[in-house]
Amino acid sequence: xxxxxxSTSPARLATLRAAGVEPVLLSSGVDEEAVAxxxxxxxxPELVSLLAxxxxxxxxxxxxxxxxxxxxxAFELDGELYGKPHRPEVARERWRAQRGRTGVLHSGHWxxxxxxxxANGAVGGVSSASVTFAPVSDAEIDAYVATGEPLQVAGxxxxxxxxxxxxxxxxxxxxxxxxxxxxTLRGLLLEFGVAWPSLWNIGRL
Numbered sequence: 001x002x003x004x005x006x007s008t009s010p011a012r013l014a015t016l017r018a019a020g021v022e023p024v025l026l027s028s029g030v031d032e033e034a035v036a037x038x039x040x041x042x043x044x045p046e047l048v049s050l051l052a053x054x055x056x057x058x059x060x061x062x063x064x065x066x067x068x069x070x071x072x073x074a075f076e077l078d079g080e081l082y083g084k085p086h087r088p089e090v091a092r093e094r095w096r097a098q099r100g101r102t103g104v105l106h107s108g109h110w111x112x113x114x115x116x117x118x119a120n121g122a123v124g125g126v127s128s129a130s131v132t133f134a135p136v137s138d139a140e141i142d143a144y145v146a147t148g149e150p151l152q153v154a155g156x157x158x159x160x161x162x163x164x165x166x167x168x169x170x171x172x173x174x175x176x177x178x179x180x181x182x183x184t185l186r187g188l189l190l191e192f193g194v195a196w197p198s199l200w201n202i203g204r205l
Contacts, residue, residue, distance in 0.1 A: 003069060005069050006071075008025055016182075028059055049124050050108075055071070094156045127175070129170055
């Protein structure tokens with residue numbers, strides 16, 4: 001069974017590979033900010049679900065035979081939602097606000113059954129986890145931002161790379177913090193009667 005991942009995220013790819021799945025990567029080209037603005041006010045789970053669905057649907061085509069997965073993440077702190085900071089000054093400001101505190105990372109998933117080259121149905125799910133940050137210094141924040149890593153990830157942090165040293169606790173599904181919950185994906189596949197092991201080693205057999 002082939003899995004198409006509507007994302008070019010290295011973290012999502014690494015997560016799937018570590019779980020035994022080799023997906024086909026497709027760039028969705030979705031303007032996340034435009035989609036979110038058009039939808040109006042949404043809470044965290046609603047927002048990531050909407051964007052995950054938009055990404056999955058953006059890559060649908062008759063040549064795809066298998067399952068199409070879209071994903072999106074947002075970080076929530078004090079009731080405010082944060083996506084990718086993009087600019088160093090924004091990432092720096094966010095880290096100064098979240099250091100020593102706890103927020104929630106929401107990751108949305110949208111799975112389209114496209115077996116046989118046609119859409120046969122779709123399901124979605126959200127996985128969330130609370131993340132507690134160490135009371136990092138301004139110097140550590142500046143050094144981290146200078147690497148460029150936090151600029152293109154939700155919440156301006158990673159748990160699977162350089163940012164891991166600044167996270168003291170995760171409560172919930174740790175894969176949700178990476179941006180793709182393997183257990184959530186397994187559950188979505190089961191809704192179509194597909195067992196998780198059927199995806200193992202795709203592209204390597």
